[in-house]
Amino acid sequence: MARERAAPFVCPGISGAWFMCMFKADFLTGLALLLVSAFVLIESWHMPRLEHLKVHPLSVPGIVPAFLAVVLLVFGLVLVGRSIRAGGHRVGFNRDDLRRVLAQPGNQRLLLTAALTIGYAGILIGNTPYWLATGIFIFLFVVAFEWRRGMAVREFRRMGLVAGILAIIITAAVALAFERLFLVTLP
Template sequence: MKESNMARADFLTSIFFVAFGIAVLIMSAQMPTYEARGINPYSAPGIVPGFLGAIIALFGLILFVRSILRKGHHLGINGRTIRNFFTAEQTARLFLTLVISVLYALVLVGRVPYAIATGVYCFVFVLLFEYKLRTPILQQWKTLLFALILAVATAASVTAVFQYLFLVNLPG
């Protein structure tokens, strides 16, 4: 990205971070405190997310002020910039990532074992972004092998960390 566009990018990003931080802070404040059970209020499950949400909002606010001082609030949005945004390769990649991530979360997780769902997601993700449609499949055996190894390693390691280190019961 050009340096001239960074102030605008910082401006838009800061708005997202402030809103996200505030939303996390509000949701963490709504989490149970377990004071009725005589549990220490500092061990409530919303303490850490609330603290992190406040930090994210604060840093977003700092970025917001800095971007305004650098004239980032002059977005220069017009028909050409909107068309360029929606025809850019980066935007297509963003939407493709969003679609496969939503499919992973809504279709795979909970219906098939977590490790398999995660492996399939990683494999498909690598293939979508590395596979070349105009090249024969046999010439791309390294890409397929890499995608398979990465998918198996990621699924195994993520599953192991969540199950045995964090003691989380995974769906599926």
């Protein structure tokens, strides 16, 4: 008997598959919660009891994190249990699904936004002069999202000009406001 193909992980909108997708997400979140709770419980157990300071045993640092970990552990078990009952643990995810997810325009915009923003705030800032990093980021962001395949040269130039002017004005305004007005040493 041919093995039945698992339902795709892709969330194609509000449909039955979307619910399956949510159950899969809940299953994975539940597992993550169980892991985090277990980790916090172990860490809390190993926190000092401060006996040498003669502190009350119920005021030790690990007691509240342990309490919270137990509550999250219960929530994790509920999530895992109910997603297993709904079949969320069986929902598959293969290379075709990944390709389909990446082909969705919304997801492409999301990935491009994430790459540009994290590249700017996480990499450029602190390693490049602030004005240069900010100018590059704004220029690239506008160009990346306003560029269209088959765009006329004139249109492209106009878009580049707008992006450039916006980058210069915003960079100058933000840098001046924070450095001169709010006396912040720019990164």
